[in-house]
Amino acid sequence: MNILDDLFITIGQWWTALLSNTLGLPDGIVLVINGLIGGLIFALLGVVMVLVLTYMERKVFSRLQDRIGPNRWGPFGVLQAVTDAIKMLIKEDIVPDEADRLLFNLAPVLMVIPAVMLYTVLPFGRGMQGSDLGVGALYVVAIGSLTSIAVMTAGWSSNNKYGLLGAFRVIAQLVSYEIPMVLAVASVVLVTGSMSLVDIVESQPIPNAILMPVAFLVYMAAGMAELGRSPFDLLEADSEIVAGYFIEYSGMKFALFFLAEYINMFAVAGLVTTLFLSGWKGPVLPTWLWFFIKTFAVVFVFIWARGSWPRFRIDHMLNFAWKFLVPLALVNLMVVGLVDKLLTDAEMWVRAVALLGSNLVLVVVTLIVVAWAGRRSRSAALRTIAGAR
C-alpha cells in the first residue's frame, strides 16, 4: 500500500540521488535539471489529459444526447482523439494579411503557458506537487488572469472584427468572473488560515464543499465561466461571432488553443478538488489516485452542465456575475469570517456544524431574495405591457 502510495516520490528521490550522488553533479545543476524535467512532465501530463478529456467529453456528451459517440478508431474509439490531433497537425497553417505576424504566432503560446503553469502548484498526492508555494491559492488566481492577455493578443493580432469582438467578450467575462472566484477562494483561505494549497488539503478532514456549499457553488460557476465552457461559452458563440477570438487560427495554432482549453479544464477541476473536495485525501486507495478520481468527477460535472444547459446571453452572463455571484460571494465571505472568528477555539465539529448551518441559512435567504426580485421584475414587465396596451 505504502509503496504504491509513495510510488512517484520514491522515483523522484531515486532520480535525484542518481544525479547528485552517483553522477556527483553540484546541487545547482541538479536543481536546474530537475526543474526542466518537472516542467516537461507537467507539459506532457497536460497533453495526455487533453487526449483523455476530449475522449471522455465526446463520450459523455453523446451519451447525454443519447448517441454512442466515437467508436471507430480503437476499442470504443479510444484513438479518436489521436486521429483528431493528427488531422490538426497536417492542416495548413494560414496567417491572414495585415495580421501582426509576431503577435499572431505568439498568442497561442501565451495561451498554453499559464495553463501549464497552473499544474505546478497542484498537489497531486501526498507530497506530490511541483512546489508548495506559501501563496499557492493567490498564485492560481494570478496565473488564471494571464489568459486574458493571450486572448486579447490573439483577437487583436488577427486583425479581424469578429476576432476583436470575441476577445472583448472574453475579457469582459474573465475579468467579471475572476472576482467571485477570488472571493470564494478567500473564504477557503480564511478558514484554513493559509494560502498554501498543501495546507489547505491537509486541513480538510471534512471537505470544504460540505462546510461551505455556497463558496463551492460560486467557485464552480465562476470556474466554468473562466473556462469559457457552456453555458458560458459566448467567446466562441459560433452563431453570433463566428468562432470568437481564434477565428483566424487553423492547424497547429488552433490545436494549441484547443489544448489550452482542456489543460485549463483539468487544472480548474483539480483546483476544485484541492480547495473544496479535500484534495488527495481518501481511504484505501493511493492518494494520487484519489486526486484523479475526484478531479474526473468534477470534470464530469462540467461536461454534464454543458450537455444540459443552453447558452447565456452576454448581458445575462455579466449580470449574473455582478448582480448575483459577487454579492453572494461577499456575503458568504463575511458570514464565514464571522463564524470562523467567533468559534476560533471551539472543537472541530462545532465549527463545522456552525459553518454548514450558516451556509444553509445563507442559501435559503438568497433563494428568497432572488424569488422576490424575480417576482418584482416580472410584475414590472407585466405592468409595462399593460401600459403599452
Next chain:
Amino acid sequence: MTGVEMREFFFNLTWLIPLFPLLAFALIVLWANPNRKLSTWLAWIGIGLSWLLGWTILFLSWGDIHHLTPPEGNHPVPLWTLPTGSSALKIGFQVDTLTALMLFMVPFVCLMIFIYSKGYMGYGTAQVDSRYSRFFAYISLFACGMLGLVVSDNLLTLFIFWEIMGLCSYLLIGFWYEKSYPDPKRITPKEAGLKAFLTTRVGDVIMLLGLLLIYSQVGSLSFMDVFSHETLDMLAHKTVMLPIFGSVPVATLAALLLFGGAMGKSAQFPLHVWLPDAMEGPTPVSALIHAATMVSAGVYLVARSFPLFAAVPLVHGGTQLAVVAFIGAFTALFASTIALAQNDIKRVLAFSTISQLGYMIAALGIGAYIAAVFHLITHAFFKALLFLGSGSVIHGVEHGHHEVAHGHHGHEEEAFDANDMMNMGGLLSKMPRTAWTFIIGGGALAGIVPLAGFWSKDEILAHAWHEFQHGHDFGTFWPLFVWLLLTIAAALTAFYTSRQICLTFLGRPRTEAAKHAHESPPSMTWPLMLLAFFALILGLFGTPWANQYHHLIGEAFEATPFDPFVAGLSTALAVGGMFLGWLVYGRQPLAAGEVDPLKRWLGPVHKVLENKYYVDELYQLIIIRPIIWLTQIFAKFDYDWVINRIVNFAGEATVFVSERWGEFDLVIVDGLVNLVGRAGAAIATGLDVFDLGIVDGIVNRVGDGIKAGGRFLRPLQTGRVQNYLIVAVTTLIVILGLYLVLPIT
C-alpha cells in the same frame, strides 16, 4: 448620584455636543429637505440639545472650578488614536473652563439665530427662500464645526473643524449665488464667498505650517502635551534659523504662525478684506458666522494657545506678543474709522466687528486674558443682537418696498438697496421692538454703563493702563500703545453707533419703503429680546468687584483692579461720542437725498474712509491688473510661437517661473483672478496705505518689473505639460548634482 459622578457623566458626554447639529445636517440633507417644517425642527432640535448639554456642563463646572483648573487640569477624554506608522495621533475632546465658557455662548447664540432664521428666510410667507431647507442644513453643519472646535482637545481636530467652518462660511456667504447687481463694481455673493474662502485660506495655510512645526517639535498636537510647562520651556529655549530674521525661538515662530490663522479667521488687519464683503450673505449668517461665532474662533485660538504666546515674555524679546498687540490695536482703530463713513447698515456692523475683534486680540497681546475672553462673550451677544436687529430692519424695509412696488407698478425695476441707511429713518415707531433692542445693543457696543459692553471693554482698557503703570513682563510701551489706540477707537465706536441708530430709527422716513415698513414676525423679535436681555445683564457678572469670569477662567491670572480714571474716561468718551453722534445726525435728522454732513466736513478724508482706505483697490492695482495684462501678452505671443521648436529648449529657470504663470492663467480663465490677487497680495503688502502717491509709485514700479519679466518669459509658456515636466526634472537633476558636487554637511 453625587455631584462628582454627575459631572463625570456629563463631561463624558461632551463629544455629543457637536454631534447633534451634524446629525441634523445629515438628516436634512439626505432625507428631510423637501419638507421645510421638518427641516426647521430638525435643525432646532439639534442645536437645542447641544445648548442644553452645553449649559449643563457649564453650570456643573461652575460648581467646582478647582476640579477643572490645573494641576488637576482640563479633562481630556481620548476618543480614539490614529496609528500613523511611527507615531499616533490622539483625537479626543476636553472640558476646561475656557471650553465651558464658550459652551455658554456658542450654542445659545446659535439657537437664537436658528430661531430667527425661520422668520428671516420667510417661512410660510410668499417670499420663502427656494433653498430654505438647505440653509438650515448649512447652519447646522456650521454649528457642528464651531462646537467641535470648542470642545476638541488637540490642534488637529481644532483645525479640521476650523476648516469645516470655513467651508460653511463660503457656502453661506454665497448662498444667493445667482444674485447679481446692476452696477458691476458691487461685489456679488458668489464673488464674496470666494473672496472670503481664499482670503482665510491664506491664514489657514500659515496656521497649518504652525501645526506642522509644533508636531515636528513636540510630536503631539494635544493641548495637554503642547502646553505643558516642560514642553513650553523646551519650545521657548530651542531656536530655529530663519533666512532673514536670524535665530528665533520655536515658541515665537509657532505662535506667530498660529496667529496667522487667527488673523485670517478673525479678519485682522491685512486679511480683513473679506469680512465686509461677507455681508452679502443672508443676515442670520452675518450674525452667526461673521459676528458671534466664527470670527471669534480666531480669538479663541489665540486664547487657547495663550500659554504658547506667553512662553517667551515680551520683555525677553517675545516678538509674537508685540505683533499680536500691534495688529489688534491697529485693526481696532483702523476699522472703527472706516465704520464712520459706511452707509450700508450691515457694513457698519461688519467694520465694528473687525474693530471689536481687534480689541480682543490686542488685549491678548498685552496679557489681558480674562478681559479678552470676557469681551469675546459679551461681544458675541450684543453683536449678534445688532446684526439680527439690522436684519429685522432690512426685512421690514424690504417688505415695505414690496408693498410700495405692488401699490403702483413700474417701481419694481428700479434698483432699491434695502441695506442703505440713507433709505431708512423713523423706523422707531414702525418697528418698536426691533428699534429698542437695537438701541440696547448699540449702547452695549458703545460701552454705556451698565450694559455688557462697558464692563468688558473697560476691563481691557483698565488692564492695559494697569500694565502701563506697573507693567512687569509686558513692558510699558505696548500697553500704552494699546490703551491709546483702543481708547480713541472707543470714542469712534460710540460715534458711529449713534450715527447708525439715528439714521435708522430717528427722524422721518426718507423713502416710501421705510414709510411702509412694519414689525417683523415674533420668531424674529423674540430672539432679539432674549439677546437684548443678555446684553443688559451679562456685564454684571464681570464687574471688577465680583468678576465671575475671573473666578471661572482666570484663577491663574491676577485680577485687574478697578481703575476709576480709565472707567470714567471711557464712560465719558462713550457718552460724549454718542451725544456727538446725536448732535450730528439726531438733532435735525437728514432729509431724503441730503448728503451726510460728515462728508461735507471731512471732505477727501471721508472719501478715503468711505473707500476703506482703498485697500481693495490697492490689491487690485498691485497684483491683478499686471497679471491680466501680462497674461494677455502671453496669449498673444504664444499664438504665434506655439508651433515653434524653440519653446522646448528655453532656459530652465525661466520656464520654471512660467509654470507659475501658467497656473495663474488657469485661474484667470475661471475669472477668479481678482480674489486670488487680493488674497495673495494680502500677505505681500505691508504698506502705508494712507499715501496714495506712494501707492501709485509702487504700482508703476511693480508694473515695470513685471513687464520686464514678461518680456523675458514670453516664449516659454506653451501649456504643454511635458515641456513643464522636463524642466522640473532638469531642475531636480541640477539640485541632485549640486548635492553631489558640494560637500555634504
Next chain:
Amino acid sequence: MSIEQFVFIALSAITLLGGWIVITNRNLYRAALGLVLSFFGVAGLYALLDAGFLAVVQVLIYVGAISILIIFAIMLTRRVMDRTAVQHNAQWGISALVALALFGVIGYTLLFRAADQWAVSSTGLPEKPIEMLGEALVTTYALPFEVASVLLLVALVGAIVIAREK
C-alpha cells in the same frame, strides 16, 4: 557566478527589455506587451527578494488588471493611433538626455557616494512574513490602509462618472 546572481541578471534583463519595448516601440499594442514583460520581470525580482506575496500580487494586479485596462484604452482609442503615426514628440532628444542624466546622477550616487551607506541587517526573514504583513496593515498602518481604500473607492466612482456616455 551563483544561481541567484544568474537569476537576478536574467530577471533584470527581462525587466529592462520590457521597459525598452514600452518606450521605443511604435506599435502601442506591442508596447503594452512589453509592459507586461517588464511587470513579469519585476515580479520575478520580488520573488528573488523573498517577497512571494508581492510577486503574486504584482502579477495579479499589474498583469491581470492594469495592463488589461491599458490594452482596452489602446483599443478604444485605436483609430487615431494607426501604426504609422509618429510616436515621439519634438523634445524626445532632450528628454533622452534628461533621463540619461538622471540615471547618471542616481547611479553615481549609488555606486560612489551611498554605497554601503545602508546598514544591511543580518537578521533573516521573519518566519511568517505574510501574517506579519496582514497584521501590520490593520494595526500600525491602519490609517494609510484606510486612506488607500478610500482612494480606490473614489477612483472607482470617478472613473465611472468621467467615462460614462453623457
Next chain:
Amino acid sequence: MDVSLTWYLLVAAALFCMGLYGVLARRNAVAILMGVELMLNAVNINLVAFWRYVRPDAMAGQVFAIIVYTVAAAEAAVGLALFIAIYRSRDTVVVEDIDLMKG
C-alpha cells in the same frame, strides 16, 4: 545573499529613467501612462529591496509597496477614463493637442 542591495537599486533607477523618458517623450497619452507605470514599478522595487536588506523584520516596505499598488490602480483607472473622455470630446489622445492651459 549574493546580490548586493546596490544592484537592485541600479535596476530600479534604470527602470525609473526609462519610464521618465516615456513620460517625457511619448505623444500618446496611453503611452505616457505606461511610462508612469514603469516609474511606479521602479519605486516598488526600491521599497521591497530596502525592506529585504535593511529592515526585514519591519513590514513597512511591503506595506507601502501595496499602497503603491492601490495608487497605481486608481491612477490607471482614472487616467484611462480621462483619456477616453478626451478622446470622445476632442477626438485625440495626443497630449500636444491637449493644451487648454496655453496662455
